[in-house]
Amino acid sequence: MPLISILSLVFFTLFPPTAQAASYEVSEESDWYFEVEQDNTNVVIYGNSNRSCTESGADPYLWVYDLSSTLLAENDDGNHDSTNQCVSAKIDTTLDAGVYRLRAGYCCSQVTVGYNGADYELVTDLTLATNFSTYNGVRFSYNAAYIEQTIDISSYAGEIDAIVVTPLVKRSYDVNDYVATQYAAYDSAGNLLQGNITSSAPTSWVEVPSFWFSASTSTNVQDSTSWDTVKVRIWAKDGEGWGGNYGTEIKEVAFKAKLDGSTEWTDLTNLLTNPYFNSINSNSPPNGWSSNESWDTCQGLYSSTLCGFVHNTWTWATPVTTTTTTTTTTTSTTTTTVPQSIGPPMNLTGELTANGVYLDWDAPNTGNVDPERYAISFRIPPSAGWGVATGNVGDENALNTEYTLSYSLFENTGGLGETYVFDVRSDNDTLGLYSGWSTQVELLVEEPTPSTTTTTTTTSTTTTSSTTTTTTLPPPPLVAQPSSPTPPVTTTTTTTTVAPTSTSSTTTSTTTTTTTLPPTTTTTTLAPTTTTAPPTTTLPPTTTTLPPTTTLAPTTTTLPPTTTTIPQTTSTTLTPRVTTTLPSGTDTLTQVQVETAAALTSMGFDVQPEQAKEIDQAELKVIQSVDFIDQELADDLVDVLDGEVTVEEIDNLVQDESFDELPDEAINVIVDALNETSDDVKEEFEDNVNIFGNDAYDDYVAAGSTVDTGTRRTVVAVAAATSAAAGAAAGPKPSGGSGGGGGGGSDGPRRRGARGGRR
Numbered sequence: 001m002p003l004i005s006i007l008s009l010v011f012f013t014l015f016p017p018t019a020q021a022a023s024y025e026v027s028e029e030s031d032w033y034f035e036v037e038q039d040n041t042n043v044v045i046y047g048n049s050n051r052s053c054t055e056s057g058a059d060p061y062l063w064v065y066d067l068s069s070t071l072l073a074e075n076d077d078g079n080h081d082s083t084n085q086c087v088s089a090k091i092d093t094t095l096d097a098g099v100y101r102l103r104a105g106y107c108c109s110q111v112t113v114g115y116n117g118a119d120y121e122l123v124t125d126l127t128l129a130t131n132f133s134t135y136n137g138v139r140f141s142y143n144a145a146y147i148e149q150t151i152d153i154s155s156y157a158g159e160i161d162a163i164v165v166t167p168l169v170k171r172s173y174d175v176n177d178y179v180a181t182q183y184a185a186y187d188s189a190g191n192l193l194q195g196n197i198t199s200s201a202p203t204s205w206v207e208v209p210s211f212w213f214s215a216s217t218s219t220n221v222q223d224s225t226s227w228d229t230v231k232v233r234i235w236a237k238d239g240e241g242w243g244g245n246y247g248t249e250i251k252e253v254a255f256k257a258k259l260d261g262s263t264e265w266t267d268l269t270n271l272l273t274n275p276y277f278n279s280i281n282s283n284s285p286p287n288g289w290s291s292n293e294s295w296d297t298c299q300g301l302y303s304s305t306l307c308g309f310v311h312n313t314w315t316w317a318t319p320v321t322t323t324t325t326t327t328t329t330t331t332s333t334t335t336t337t338v339p340q341s342i343g344p345p346m347n348l349t350g351e352l353t354a355n356g357v358y359l360d361w362d363a364p365n366t367g368n369v370d371p372e373r374y375a376i377s378f379r380i381p382p383s384a385g386w387g388v389a390t391g392n393v394g395d396e397n398a399l400n401t402e403y404t405l406s407y408s409l410f411e412n413t414g415g416l417g418e419t420y421v422f423d424v425r426s427d428n429d430t431l432g433l434y435s436g437w438s439t440q441v442e443l444l445v446e447e448p449t450p451s452t453t454t455t456t457t458t459t460s461t462t463t464t465s466s467t468t469t470t471t472t473l474p475p476p477p478l479v480a481q482p483s484s485p486t487p488p489v490t491t492t493t494t495t496t497t498v499a500p501t502s503t504s505s506t507t508t509s510t511t512t513t514t515t516t517l518p519p520t521t522t523t524t525t526l527a528p529t530t531t532t533a534p535p536t537t538t539l540p541p542t543t544t545t546l547p548p549t550t551t552l553a554p555t556t557t558t559l560p561p562t563t564t565t566i567p568q569t570t571s572t573t574l575t576p577r578v579t580t581t582l583p584s585g586t587d588t589l590t591q592v593q594v595e596t597a598a599a600l601t602s603m604g605f606d607v608q609p610e611q612a613k614e615i616d617q618a619e620l621k622v623i624q625s626v627d628f629i630d631q632e633l634a635d636d637l638v639d640v641l642d643g644e645v646t647v648e649e650i651d652n653l654v655q656d657e658s659f660d661e662l663p664d665e666a667i668n669v670i671v672d673a674l675n676e677t678s679d680d681v682k683e684e685f686e687d688n689v690n691i692f693g694n695d696a697y698d699d700y701v702a703a704g705s706t707v708d709t710g711t712r713r714t715v716v717a718v719a720a721a722t723s724a725a726a727g728a729a730a731g732p733k734p735s736g737g738s739g740g741g742g743g744g745g746s747d748g749p750r751r752r753g754a755r756g757g758r759r
Helices: 003-014 407-411 588-602 617-627 631-641 647-655 664-674 679-688 709-725
Strands: 019-028 030-036 041-048 060-066 071-075 089-095 098-106 116-124 129-139 145-152 160-171 177-186 192-195 217-220 229-238 248-259 307-316 321-325 330-333 346-352 356-362 373-379 385-389 402-406 418-428 433-437 441-445 489-497 508-516 563-565
Touching: 019 030, 041 060, 060 089, 071 089, 089 098, 098 116, 098 129, 145 248, 160 177, 160 229, 177 217, 177 248, 229 248, 346 418, 346 441, 356 373, 356 407, 356 418, 356 441, 373 402, 402 407, 631 647, 631 664, 647 679, 664 679
Parallel strands: 508 563
Antiparallel strands: 019 116, 019 321, 030 098, 030 129, 041 089, 041 116, 060 071, 060 098, 129 248, 129 307, 145 229, 160 217, 160 248, 177 192, 177 229, 321 330, 346 356, 356 402, 373 385, 373 418, 418 433, 418 441, 489 508
């Protein structure tokens, strides 16, 4: 076989000349929106007439703009084929990451949106929307925090009869998000004249709904003559305690006043600086605003910071078909696209047991996606809240539909003797789908009182005392631990023999204690201990004869075996966004750090507990597996995982000659660490590692990118396939009219649309 044929075979095997795409119907001149997630992405969009040049129909024309309405690309006949795609258009351009507008119209110029032309189809592997909007805002976390701004209202002094401050808020994730709006008026010397501002968290909160809600505070003013400034302060928080920024969202703040006896409100929002948060910088407060909390990005957090966000709102178009497209022909196959959904757990019940709060529920009976685990929320309305999960994806217990929350868990969170509200949610982390919450259960959580039973039996000659004590103990503190084999049993027997007095009498006391200990308990058997008293002294005879010594019957007291079984602690796994907030003084984290550091030290690593806080149990197992490959490589891996990654640390790791032997599990934890680090570190990594050479790098997000490697690989494959498909040159256009529809045809040569773009 010739070399050129072999190369062609390889090319078409890896990059087939067709691409699966969606088809959308165009029945009038209209605007469509799409998003490009990565710079230098090849974008291909067809405007297909689906007719020959002997048939009447549409004459499509396409234009692409950025959101500032700058024309980036246009095309008239790029997909022309006289047989079945007469005068069909094709956009083929390269775009950077961003949102773009596509005008789908008719040759040879735009008329106006809504112009009624003949039907044709848009075919692209992009997802198209019929409308797009965006807004900025501020999002809060589980700590109560505020944003504020001082307004100069001196030009209205003496005119203000009433004011109203209105933040527009909604909850960003779950129930139990709260807001409190405050204000204060000051004179030019800074003296407080009127207001309700508090320096610490408010005692009264308003719960925020799932829709945009005006959380207004208003007040009448008796005398505003001395008013110089007004301070606006908005408090907010996530009442459930999720780690990260999943609390209340604020997208705008309005300020209005009634002036000079008028009953109408005058909008004075223009006195506020940046009331719509249009100068968002995720790492600092928006221009004009300040806060009592620190600021960070809005993703991947477990801290209590605020963040600024930009939210895109899409009105997605419904594809008509799934279409296979080439430059010359389009074959359509009708499919039905059902949106993915996951239903909430059903029939939640709860009760107090000896071991804790027992919750039971049924798997969801709605939705077309199965859960991978369940998240459990418990809270003391209206503020404190915590969460646990049945396990991580794939864990043995992840799909259990019952769970017991130990009493010690409540001791370390909201405390016993409190009324808690419980509900459960279905999670599918693989698809990023999370259901709504189940019905709620409300319980007063109090630890049961231990019970004691005592039985005593007495006879005239022999006294036997038997005492049985049954004590119900609470579970030990909630600590995640692996399942253990049946623990060993230790039996300790102690026998004491007392020598006889003047008349032989022997008393033997035997106590048998059986204790079930955890697997790490050392079994110790004590040898019998015997104590012998010296013989009794015999007195010489006297004139008084003593009566015979009374012989006592042996008295034996046998205590029944007492067995104390320490129940095994239920393993609890926290979800990425379900963080249990412990009160100050809790040393669980320190204990975990110490144990992790000890495990690493036993493997030969010089690691302090404070370094080990970034290394979880899954990563520890990976390090242990790498240690069997190469000690130096394992050392380098620990350096990468024990905190902030540096360029030097990542360079040492990838330059190790054993790096290519790392298992996929190790690559996965390296990817997780790199996704949280700087572009400088990522660039060093990418200079030395082919991130497209192993599927284990699919979750890696490259420097300067917002999408992972798996998605980029797909985009590259589609782009290559489309480029291959575009290789065939379009046939010449007939000189005659192109038929009716749209802008119709013309009686002369047609110009070919320009193709532009930017990099």
